[in-house]
Amino acid sequence: xxxxxxxxxxxxxxxxxxxxxxxxxxxxxxxxxxxxxxxxxxxxxxxxxxxxxxxxxxxxxxxxxxxxxxxxxxxxxxxxxxxxxxxxxxxxxxxxxxxxxxxxxxxxxxx
Amino acid sequence: xxxxxxxxxxxxxxxxxxxxxxxxxxxxxxxxxxxxxxxxxxxxxxxxxxxxxxxxxxxxxxxxxxxxxxxxxxxxxxxxxxxxxxxxxxxxxxxxxxxxxxxxxxxxxxxx
Numbered sequence: 104x105x106x107x108x109x110x111x112x113x114x115x116x117x118x119x120x121x122x123x124x125x126x127x128x129x130x131x132x133x134x135x136x137x138x139x140x141x142x143x144x145x146x147x148x149x150x151x152x153x154x155x156x157x158x159x160x161x162x163x164x165x166x167x168x169x170x171x172x173x174x175x176x177x178x179x180x181x182x183x184x185x186x187x188x189x190x191x192x193x194x195x196x197x198x199x200x201x202x203x204x205x206x207x208x209x210x211x212x213x214x
Numbered sequence: 215x216x217x218x219x220x221x222x223x224x225x226x227x228x229x230x231x232x233x234x235x236x237x238x239x240x241x242x243x244x245x246x247x248x249x250x251x252x253x254x255x256x257x258x259x260x261x262x263x264x265x266x267x268x269x270x271x272x273x274x275x276x277x278x279x280x281x282x283x284x285x286x287x288x289x290x291x292x293x294x295x296x297x298x299x300x301x302x303x304x305x306x307x308x309x310x311x312x313x314x315x316x317x318x319x320x321x322x323x324x325x326x
Binding site for chain 2 (some may be wrong): 107134136138144145146147148151153191193195199200201202203204205206207
């Protein structure tokens with residue numbers, strides 16, 4: 104059964120600092136998703152990574168995928184308070200459309 | 215602005231009752247999935263429909279059932295509600311050509 108693990112689960116960082124969230128998964132998959140969730144809100148799509156070596160960037164966030172290592176990273180550059188949220192990675196189980204989510208990483212950016 | 219709308223936004227039900235949650239997707243989004251998100255956890259896959267047929271199911275009991283309609287709307291029905299069914303229920307849809315899922319704003323269900 105596919106398992107998805109994120110670390111860290113909680114991250115408190117200062118504005119202006121850089122950090123990386125890691126997402127490991129247990130079985131082969133070619134599709135990985137990153138979502139952002141604000142408290143009490145729904146999931147906002149950040150990135151869809153569809154192939155080994157895929158790298159996508161949007162503003163201060165950059166995501167990458169290594170399907171051989173079964174690892175995706177979400178890198179935060181020069182964090183700002185507005186990035187405070189919970190970030191989820193999700194892997195498409197067997198490329199069926201069934202998304203298996205990680206536990207989420209709650210990011211708190213302090214001024 | 216999300217193209218997926220869900221109703222109602224909040225709902226309170228009593229244990230043992232039945233509930234129907236609704237989702238309306240964008241035109242052309244023939245795949246719709248439903249997820250349950252308990253407080254402080256990641257979403258859990260309930261089931262998926264494609265062109266009105268269920269084509270994937272997670273580890274949820276049969277009292278969780280669904281329907282998808284030709285007008286890109288869908289329903290999640292839960293019978294015999296239990297306290298543990300209290301959660302945020304999310305639907306997500308995807309177009310036939312494309313891999314990105316758009317999530318709705320969710321329905322917060324509280325079972326008392």
